[in-house]
Amino acid sequence: GLAAASSFANQIRTPMTDQTHRLGPAEIQHAIDTKTKPVGALGRIETLAAQIAAFRNSLTPRVESCILTIFAADHGIAHEGVSAYPQEVTAQMVLNFLAGGAAANVFAATQNVPVQVVDAGIAGAPIAHPDLLSHRIAAGSASFLNGPAMTRDQLANALAHGAEIARKTTADALAFGEMGIANTASASMLLHKLSGLDLHGLVGRGTGVDDAALAHKRRILEQAAARCPQDMTPDAILAEYGGFEIVMMAGAMQEAAETGRLVLVDGFIATAAAAAALARAPHIRPAMIFCHCSQEAGHRAALEWLGASPLLDLDMRLGEGTGAVLAWPLVRAASAMLCDMASFESAGVSTG
Ligand SMILES: Cc1cc2ncn([C@H]3O[C@H](COP(=O)(O)O)[C@@H](O)[C@H]3O)c2cc1C
Numbered sequence: 345g346l347a348a349a350s351s352f353a354n355q356i357r358t359p360m361t362d363q364t365h366r367l368g369p370a371e372i373q374h375a376i377d378t379k380t381k382p383v384g385a386l387g388r389i390e391t392l393a394a395q396i397a398a399f400r401n402s403l404t405p406r407v408e409s410c411i412l413t414i415f416a417a418d419h420g421i422a423h424e425g426v427s428a429y430p431q432e433v434t435a436q437m438v439l440n441f442l443a444g445g446a447a448a449n450v451f452a453a454t455q456n457v458p459v460q461v462v463d464a465g466i467a468g469a470p471i472a473h474p475d476l477l478s479h480r481i482a483a484g485s486a487s488f489l490n491g492p493a494m495t496r497d498q499l500a501n502a503l504a505h506g507a508e509i510a511r512k513t514t515a516d517a518l519a520f521g522e523m524g525i526a527n528t529a530s531a532s533m534l535l536h537k538l539s540g541l542d543l544h545g546l547v548g549r550g551t552g553v554d555d556a557a558l559a560h561k562r563r564i565l566e567q568a569a570a571r572c573p574q575d576m577t578p579d580a581i582l583a584e585y586g587g588f589e590i591v592m593m594a595g596a597m598q599e600a601a602e603t604g605r606l607v608l609v610d611g612f613i614a615t616a617a618a619a620a621a622l623a624r625a626p627h628i629r630p631a632m633i634f635c636h637c638s639q640e641a642g643h644r645a646a647l648e649w650l651g652a653s654p655l656l657d658l659d660m661r662l663g664e665g666t667g668a669v670l671a672w673p674l675v676r677a678a679s680a681m682l683c684d685m686a687s688f689e690s691a692g693v694s695t696g
């Protein structure tokens with residue numbers, strides 16, 4: 345299928361190296377240090393290049409194509425007054441994505457990054473549009489205030505749909521974005537239960553709630569957190585507090601990583617999905633590139649807990665995959681540095 349085609353494409357683009365040999369950090373660093381530049385002069389691009397080389401087990405890891413997938417779903421918790429916008433904005437923004445008018449579309453267009461949009465569980469009647477990928481688990485998740493957001497069957501279903509989407513997305517890097525009114529509430533709960541970090545610091549203004557609404561959001565989420573013990577399995581946490589777009593992203597991230605593709609993690613909500621995916625499958629960490637630090641309160645703490653250094657810090661707080669798309673040229677540059685830059689030896693430049 346398409347996954348096989350993608351790995352074949354990688355093989356014909358990348359000079360075959362001895363597949364039984366695992367490149368070590370020293371070997372990778374040597375390749376970087378012998379490029380025609382002072383040692384360390386490309387800073388974080390070098391760190392990124394080393395990560396990509398290790399993940400792809402290649403000193404010439406071609407990374408040329410990227411596709412942004414925006415996962416959209418609605419949340420029962422939206423009816424508790426935790427967002428500054430009404431639930432119908434989710435479906436309205438999905439139509440905007442399909443028409444090419446959202447921030448994620450216009451940023452992606454500047455990089456020639458195709459955008460695909462997934463209905464993971466938008467409220468109301470299904471949206472009929474030829475370009476919308478329908479993976480609806482339900483017409484929105486249940487409110488997690490007094491009970492679980494979804495059943496275990498719905499969880500398994502959403503994870504499997506995510507994996508299927510990733511398998512069918514043929515690109516060297518998969519960028520992950522989301523849309524779902526009230527999903528910062530879900531992301532805060534997931535990160536709190538996964539990390540044990542203090543809930544208060546993980547709850548932020550999302551779309552921009554005022555001080556009174558932020559205090560209300562914190563009370564609602566404290567009540568929801570008290571319903572369940574702190575030590576739950578990742579799947580129990582996802583079923584209790586997840587949203588369908590976040591769970592589907594987690595499933596897609598794992599599959600993308602396991603099929604050799606880089607995972608470009610966007611903001612606060614995508615980071616919650618990444619944290620869940622890592623809790624379920626810690627071995628996928630080398631695939632993950634944390635693209636930016638959102639202004640959403642709690643993102644910095646969550647990234648620190650994950651040991652991640654985000655590439656960009658632009659005071660953005662939007663989601664949709666906007667931060668992931670902005671970081672994509674840096675990922676391409678890191679790959680190009682390894683693949684195309686001359687060495688001191690090949691260019692006849694004197695070493696220091
Ligand atoms: C017009 C509009 C476009 C958006 N694009 C992303 N989000 C972002 O805001 C939502 C999360 O914030 P909260 O938890 O406060 O609802 C998500 O849908 C997220 O992607 C948007 C929000 C709005 C209003």
Ligand SMILES: O=C(O)c1cccnc1
Nearest residue numbers: 611612613638661662663
């Ligand atoms: O960082 C994000 O993903 C984010 C922050 C605020 C609102 N929506 C998304």
